[in-house]
Amino acid sequence: MSEDLTPTYVETGKAFERDMNYVPDRITAGARRPEHGPVAGELWPVEPGRYRLVAARACPWANRTIIVRELLGLQDVISLGTPGPTHDKNSWTFDLDPDGLDPVLGIPRLKDAYEKRFPGYPRGITVPAIVEESSGLLVTNDFPWITHDFFFEWKEYHRPDAPDLWPAHLREEMEEVMQRIFTEVNNGVYRCGFAGSQETYEAAYERLFAALDWLEERLADRRYLMGEAITEADVRLFTTLVRFDPVYHGHFKCNRNKLSEMPNLWGYARDLFQTPGFGDTVDFEQIKAHYYVVHTDINPSGIVPAGPDLSGWTTPHGRG
Incomplete structure (x- = not known):
């Protein structure tokens, strides 16, 4: 069995397309x-x-x-x-x-x-x-x-006080929100990072930040994506946001601005990070090691950056 540590993600001249064929059991x-x-x-x-x-x-x-x-x-x-x-x-x-x-x-x-x-x-x-x-x-x-x-x-x-992650009265809207988050943000950062041409990268970049601007506006007048309670939509967005500054901003060239420079999204992400079940599942060192070591086609040296300063994640978020 090969021990080759060079999986290929970038196809020259092509946009990144995620294989969504999984074992459907x-x-x-x-x-x-x-x-x-x-x-x-x-x-x-x-x-x-x-x-x-x-x-x-x-x-x-x-x-x-x-x-x-x-x-x-x-x-x-x-x-x-x-x-x-x-x-x-x-x-x-x-x-x-x-x-x-x-x-x-x-x-x-x-x-x-x-x-x-x-x-x-x-x-x-x-x-x-x-x-x-x-x-x-x-x-x-x-x-x-x-x-x-x-x-x-x-x-x-479930534990007795488990959150209602799929509230029935919000489900239709939540499905639409999650679909946009998946295509434009969760997968959008990968389209930027694994773009095979300047044109496909710039198109992916514009789509990603259009969606982030939409989320920044949406979170201006509500604590969470669907209102005042955490739902599955928040879980799905959080895992991309928590990786944005340490990985996607630099490694995937998603560098119009940092997450920490978008006030509503940054406060929202810190709010979730400080909620039990979120931040305590995050390991920034493992996150950085994964992206910078495994993706040798975009980081052939395998050097893992020392930064950024991640201490801000535990600062007051002001969204209570």
């Missing part, structure tokens, strides 16, 4: 057909202690699953495995654990769980992923539905 109460969303794969039953969430703290898509698990109080119901921040072209690895093995699954690479379920798995080995502990089989890596189902399908096991 879902975990539902009683393995029943869910009320929301597609069923393109197998259904697995909700069962405490059966599954392990594998989610690297460096990855924004994985970070959102860690946050939702914390907010809902599912820590004792679904275990958590955390790969290290760097990976080769083959797999995320458990290099932070003793002997480089996940202590529950006993594997050195997340790829082992993918291959055990799908020998010769042809797509990327991505986090987050849910693995069945007893068999070591991958269940799903379909990240938008993992957090959705944590809320809707694992309700019996």
